Amino acid sequence: MNATDSHVPVPPDGDVCYDKFFVYNAADVRRHLQRLVDSRCMLVAHAEGAHESVVTALLQVEDASLWVDVPPGHETLLRWLNAPQLRFEGSLERVALRFACGPAQLASHSGRSALLLPLPSRVLHLQRREFMRREPPAGALTCRFPAPGRSGQWIDATIRDIGGGGLAVLGTREQVDFASGDVVSGCRISLPELGEVVVDLRVRHVVEREHRGRELAQAGCEFVDLDAATQRKLFRYLMQLDREELVRRRVHD
Secondary structure (H helix, E strand, O other), X not given: OEOOOOOXXXXXXXXXXXXHHEEOOHHHHHHHHHHHHHOOEEEEEEEOOOOOOEEXXXXXXXXXXXXXXXXXXXXXXXXXXXXXOEEEEEEEOOEEEEEEEOOOEEEEEOOEEEEEEEOOOOEEEEEHHHOOOXXXXXXXXXXXXXXXXXXXXXXXEEEEEEOOOEEEEEEEOOOOOOOOOOEEEEEXXXXXXXXXXXXXXXXXXXXXXXXXXXXXXXXXXXXXXXXXXXXXXXXXXXXXXXXXHHHHHHHHO
């Protein structure tokens, strides 16, 4: 089975910034979902409005519905059954796929318990090159987040790279004291010429490394439930980085 590629960031649904990446035609929606079934790709899923995500699998795609494996844990199953929608994301051949549908019904599929859901009305189909991370100039961008367990105190960490779906922060192990799955709320990023944005981050992975005799940690994070105004600011900043990179290339050509 192919695991979900955590290095392909996926943006939130629902903003006009991503309209061109959505597939609406029902036949195309079924085709993309069937590729996930055929390739046995794992999906990361969560109930709408919940932060907790679990791994599941798409079992079968039908004309107007689909089948998904039940999640581990009775509480998670109840949360999924009571949610108006479930959100799924995965990746296939360096393409990020995301969709939402619901409500889910508990039924039997090939003699085993499974969830039956209506076919989603659209699927986000996003190639890595369209949503890749950019590297800001060294030291130009920092992320300020609340210090764990220290009320009123803040920690600044360098942003190593940033994209529309997330970022990576780099700092000492004391600064970047996170574990995979942590959700860090109220993080502040001051975007040059655009002002400050406040975001929530979900930690996807943490890598420790040594640099010039110092023990450092880098945390790869995804944005959680970005609002439309913040998305637009981030996209303007990314376009600004692209323009600056283009100027540098022209100078060196």
